[in-house]
Amino acid sequence: MELRFNKGVYDKEALLRASYSLANILTVKIDDAGDSWCAVITPSADVTVDTARDEFLIAANDEELRRTIRGRTEQLRMLILAHAYSRTKFSAPETPAQG
Amino acid sequence: MPILGQNSPLRKLQLRASFKNVDHYEKPGYGLLPFDFARLQGGKTLIVNPAGEFRTIPTESLQSVVEGTLPTSSEIYRDLESIQAISNDVQLAGELVSNKVAAKQESLREFTGLHIFVTTLRCDHTCQYCQVSRRNTGEGSYDMSKEHAEKALSWVFKSPRKVVKIEFQGGESMLNFTLIKWVVLRAKELNKEHGKTIAFVIATNLTPLDEDILSFAEAHDLHFSTSLDGPESLHNANRPRPGKNSYQKAKDGILRIQERLGRDRVSALMTTTQKSLSMPKEIVDEYLSLGLDGIFLRPLSPYGFAIKTKSFKKYDSREWLKFYQEGLDYVIELNRQGIPFYEYYAGLLLKKMLSNRGTHYVDLQNPSGTAIGAIVFNYNGKIYGSDEGRMLAEMENEELCLGHLDTDTYESVYSGEKLLSLLDISMQEGSPGCDQCAFRHWCGSDPAYHIAMQQDPVGHKTFSGFCSRNMGLMKIIIDKLENGDDFTKKLFRAWAWRR
């Protein structure tokens, strides 16, 4: 089964992560189809095509949402972690905090 | 757009004229802070902040949370604000999260609490799931030497931790009780100049227990940890020995220690096999009847003879989770009836999920507990970063061997490339499947498990029994925290903060 994902909405990373998380029920081949990604989905033997499609769509949407959240909060996340770890005295003062 | 969830009940309050209503203070607009999410059963979504604090929200509200359109009048808004997933003062919220992350990392500074001395590989039992290859009781070359024990002790005293544990394992560790005695006395002598608090634990099947051992244990405050798989028939079926009386020996030993030294001086661990799966209540009852204060409902680890005899494959995560849920429900029931009894796996996860404190359970650490959680000195002088690492070695896989007491120093091992790259690779932040998992703050890395099962320290988490089991457990616990009755919630909270 083929699913198309508009590149303006979905980053390839979201599709790859979705594939990873569902590797036990399907395999995915992702091709570049111009302005969209083409995901060829093969469900495993004990899973229906409908289930595979539904799961993949949900997962892709979730991963894209995670990308959005990360995009907007990543800098802050690095600051939070750097501040947290610098206080546990892992690094000497002259060593820059590793992000 | 419909208001998601309830509004604050404060909206109904009418004060005197000069006072403003709460809606005046529900300022529109908020900023997003980093959080992870995961879908749960029942239309809910789990939201977790970088300190591992969580709330659940209706899944349908997630999109509006991220888009910035969540109404500030809603209870959902308040719930998410209280864990700093969203805030109208992002700087302050970030600082609060940072404080909490720092608190959880405190324990990392003091690494290596547990030091395991494998005194011998000799054993009188032939347990079907044995994670350590054993030799019959007569072969002397499988004993640890004093020279190696002396070197290992010097490592113990180099640990930054003030409170350390020395645990004797085997085979059947007490078959080399001479060495155990020697290590205890030598450790105490060396400790005069270090002033550490040292706890000694002997992991044993208790068959060699005798008066000499008990007197020594009494004089030196030793603790015992033994195996008790469940009722007699189950235990003996899992753990054959000459005489077919492993259960009786274990029971007698437990009772004897309790009477002679005290109830707190002996604890028991169970191992789950295919046969165990149908009898969680009976196993718990067995522990209760022997006066033990709790149980750790463990899964089977895929090492040693377990792999060879394929016993680890005999059940999958789902079967085990069903077994676990029944066991946990039964333990909760016992508490409800006024019988205090503790389940250690739930307790450990609850600590991670609800309390501010770090935990020391080696197999659920990020980065992995390899060497920094526990270190193992094998009978032959080889050094492993975990007990599982040693078990892999018995399967002829030395991937987690960190060195040898004769050729390597403490400094060269702890700051050596092998350990550091193992720790690096074990970090969730760099592992596919883990790096954005909402459950990761309560989970950990287990490179030994993944090497055994998938021949790779990181492995593919979608196929990982470690992952599905832990995630399944956390979902059970979240379900009870959210939907359980008041008694269960109160019990779980007490477990979370128990020292």
Add this chain to the structure above:
Amino acid sequence: METITMVTLSDTLAHHSLGSGDSIIAKAFRPGSPPRQGDRALLAATPADLSHIAGHSAILALNQDTFEAAKQTGVATVLISDKLSHVEEGDILRIFRNTGSTRILIKKKHRQNPFLLTERCNNYCVMCSQPPRDIDDSYLVEEALRTISLLDQDTPEIGFTGGEPTLLGDGLIRLFNRAKNMVPNASVHCLSNGRQFKDAEFTRKIAEAGHPDLMFGVPLYADNAADHDYVVQAEGAFNETVKGLLNLRRFGIRIEIRCVLHSATVDRLPELARYIAKNLIFVDHIAFMGLEAMGFGKSNFTTLWVDPNKYSAKLEEAISILRDAGCMTKVYNLPLCVLGDASRACAVRSISDWKNEYLPACDTCTSKSSCCGFFASTKHHYENLVKPIS
């Protein structure tokens, strides 16, 4: 000049020869007590007592005869009617020269004599028992400074309240220093909404004043900004208060968190407890307090009052959460019979000494002696709610 027979804590009394200058602050002593530092007022019950007049800057005549005799001495004199036995040795009074009005500032036998430092405040809490007034009451600081100098060395605690004491700025530091120097063994407990401590420099100065036993009592009414800001009727208050708490911690200043229990605070009480346990675990302790019907607490009473039996379960949960986390928790101003087990264990037999009252139903209660009873202002609301413990 009139002799007024009924005297409250602040009243105009017959006086004579108060002279010029604005007021005398003096501690009352019976004749013959050993000399002490500071301004002394002689408690004279007979004209013969006046022979001890040396060293006293005022005379408190306890009857008309003594008053007449005292007028002859030329020392500032105030008539306190013999019906008014509540002025006792050790009490500290302020006598305003121009009006003769007298205030008892410190009642020696009361453990708590909080100093009101100002009535100004930058919050406007819906249940405030001392509603803010935007006036120049800076004289209160001077009064407090002088009074502290007269306190007995065995005074256990000095309390500062308001309004918002931190609005005094450096004045507050002067007060802490005065307390530290004059009554070094007394602990200082200062109420504050905590907002001023968002300024790290201000907090640092407070810390550097170096009072050895200082604690701030800071109210927190919710785990979120909107609800807390609503209770204190000030936008941005929650965020400022939390920042303030973090700064207090940074500079090692001890904190008590307080929460008054009413309709705007009890719904999310367990959530507040969770918030404190996770984010503010460093505080010294948490105090939950029953509602007092004074000031705005009285004018908003109908809206704010909740039968404590109705929120008892939430309070129980909140306290369990805090105690599990290792936070010391106390419950003030709620009778034992409305409290669950964990809450009862935290109940303090408080309500200032002059406010403890009980209901007739309490006579059969086995726990009456360890119960704080009721505020006079709310007592009748409990009439159908109390259940004597058997």
